Amino acid sequence: MRVTIEEIDIGFELPPSSHVIDVHGMNKGELVDSENQKSNAIHFDEQFSRQQGFSSPVATGMTSTFYANQLLTDFFGEDWFSGGSLATKYILPMYFGETIICRARVIGKEKEQAGCRLDMELWAEKPDGQKNMVGSASVLVRTI
């Protein structure tokens, strides 16, 4: 982390991260396995996903949560593992090949006995600003 807790106040925005949703990573026998009966065809079957109302297979709901986790882990380091919380709500489908940008902004800062609690709003958006995930996060900062 490149800043100290004293430099973080309400309104502070974490450095955003940008990702291209990778069909090869998500579908080709990785977290979603087309040969595994327990995998969800909505993530790899063209016909099935269209039957469900989508234009093509959709990325897993956890995709933006993975990227949010990365954003928060990279920024807060070990504090994130020891007492973070993360709530995410997926409001638009995400398709493979799309770019999503994860952002987080501090909306609360409170001193606690063990450190400083930061509350954040976070979201994932397309390059045009349309949000596909909204959420919140909280972390007790001890080490910065």
Added chain:
Amino acid sequence: MQRIFLGHARVGDEVEMRYEMTSELVDQYVRTTGDCNPWYTGHSPFGGPVAPPVLICMQHSMMLSEKFLSRGRMLISTDASYSGPVLVGATIIAKGRIVANYIKRDRQYIDMEAESWSGDGRLLIRDRRSYLPKYSKGRGE
């Protein structure tokens, strides 16, 4: 065990899964996301390699798939709190319980609360997640 459509889940239905947080699971996550944090594969402030917390949460969905069909299912929201790091190699016991089954704006929702515990009894992660058994409107498969 024959798996059933998630829309037929009843409040109170339980699922459970015991597994090891292997380096293969973590590697899978790293390859899928491109998140190459060196703590996931090498030394970390917690000693050895540590699993990304969100990966343990993802196993809660895998646990649900042990009992309920995943085909067509969509995860709508998650709300998780992390109590401590999970070292690669740790044994994890995950337990989940269906806590709600309801219709909202013509779509059926199923909510599950889940916890993951270490083999030595430490609570690692607690979360609540909401699913659409199917994206299209109404109940039924």
